[in-house]
Amino acid sequence: MGSAIVNKVRLLTMQPTSACNLRCRYCYLGRHKGAVVMDLAVLRAALARLAAEDLLGPELTISWHMGEPLTAGKDFFRQAFALTERMLGGATRLGHSIQTNGTLIDDQWAALFAERDVKVGLSLDGPTAVHDANRVLPDGSGSHARVMAGLDCLRRSGVRPSIICVVNQSSIDRAEELRDFFRAEGLWRINFNIEEIEGAHERSFVKSDADWRERYRRFLAVFHAAGVAVRDLENVKSWLADRRPRAAGAALPLHHLSIDATGGFSSFSPELLSASHPAHGDFILGNVTSDAIAAAMGAAKGQRLWAQIKKGLLRCKAECPHFGLCGGGYPSNKLFENGSFDSARTTACEAGIIIPLAVASHAPAVDAAHGRGAPSYF
Ligand code: SF4
Numbered sequence: 037m038g039s040a041i042v043n044k045v046r047l048l049t050m051q052p053t054s055a056c057n058l059r060c061r062y063c064y065l066g067r068h069k070g071a072v073v074m075d076l077a078v079l080r081a082a083l084a085r086l087a088a089e090d091l092l093g094p095e096l097t098i099s100w101h102m103g104e105p106l107t108a109g110k111d112f113f114r115q116a117f118a119l120t121e122r123m124l125g126g127a128t129r130l131g132h133s134i135q136t137n138g139t140l141i142d143d144q145w146a147a148l149f150a151e152r153d154v155k156v157g158l159s160l161d162g163p164t165a166v167h168d169a170n171r172v173l174p175d176g177s178g179s180h181a182r183v184m185a186g187l188d189c190l191r192r193s194g195v196r197p198s199i200i201c202v203v204n205q206s207s208i209d210r211a212e213e214l215r216d217f218f219r220a221e222g223l224w225r226i227n228f229n230i231e232e233i234e235g236a237h238e239r240s241f242v243k244s245d246a247d248w249r250e251r252y253r254r255f256l257a258v259f260h261a262a263g264v265a266v267r268d269l270e271n272v273k274s275w276l277a278d279r280r281p282r283a284a285g286a287a288l289p290l291h292h293l294s295i296d297a298t299g300g301f302s303s304f305s306p307e308l309l310s311a312s313h314p315a316h317g318d319f320i321l322g323n324v325t326s327d328a329i330a331a332a333m334g335a336a337k338g339q340r341l342w343a344q345i346k347k348g349l350l351r352c353k354a355e356c357p358h359f360g361l362c363g364g365g366y367p368s369n370k371l372f373e374n375g376s377f378d379s380a381r382t383t384a385c386e387a388g389i390i391i392p393l394a395v396a397s398h399a400p401a402v403d404a405a406h407g408r409g410a411p412s413y414f
Contacts, residue, residue: 141186
């Protein structure tokens, strides 16, 4: 397969359905044209190819994501979990994660997650007014109350979600308010995503606000001082402790594999699965029901994509002092923000690497009282 590297698949992002019951104002998917639910035959074909093509390493995380996975229904997931266990359980250490807006979680869902030890990522932007400004139902009404009801169900089943919180113009200066909200809810593992230009979401306040870096530094410093486990801060702290170079799996062929509800597959950043670009078209390399995965990665389209992404990776390595910590970032961010994979610095570099590094290196030490006070919920 030419010069393409064939990596073992570490992260398999599965889109169980293209449907979503919300219409978040910053959604990067940007299309809600009815529901396609993955047929179990598609999942079976995908798993069979991973095994037959020797693409499994010692561990595989399956991330159910893109659209609102829970709209695929409990029966789909009960069967999907059983099928993956049956087909791959003996071949690799399997873990499941699910990224959900939380609005459909009931006690049965929560029990299923607990039974299968599914890692739940819950999208929650903060208190009611902050969350409901963007995370809305098709009729424009806010989804906060439903998410909190879903969170209660998770608690009752002992499932401890990590939070994905999008930080935008209206929340970036309200760190204390968000900290108090998450603390009151016992939520101490948070992934902050600064609103980005990605896929169908073509605007972000960071493009017109020269002060956003300092505002975000202050924002993160509040959570750092409170001892909250913020993903980007934890990554930086772990790198500061060992200084070992990190690899960005999203920039390596097949390290990340993404499969949509119809079986179409892509690699690199999962966001590429549903994206298209004037210079590239779409990023679908084949379909698991008819095409071998590694061969598709090595065919002309896959090779062109990898050649471009590799240029960006080498540019990062040559130009960026943070390459050892970052490993080369997410190709989708480079494409959608800079117009080319063959580029380096993006907003994600600043928000995910540079600013957290500044906070972790220079901010005051963790507030011992808050750190110790973290509830046993986590
Ligand atoms: S921080 Fe940005 S520019 Fe630096 S290595 Fe990572 S992706 Fe490349």
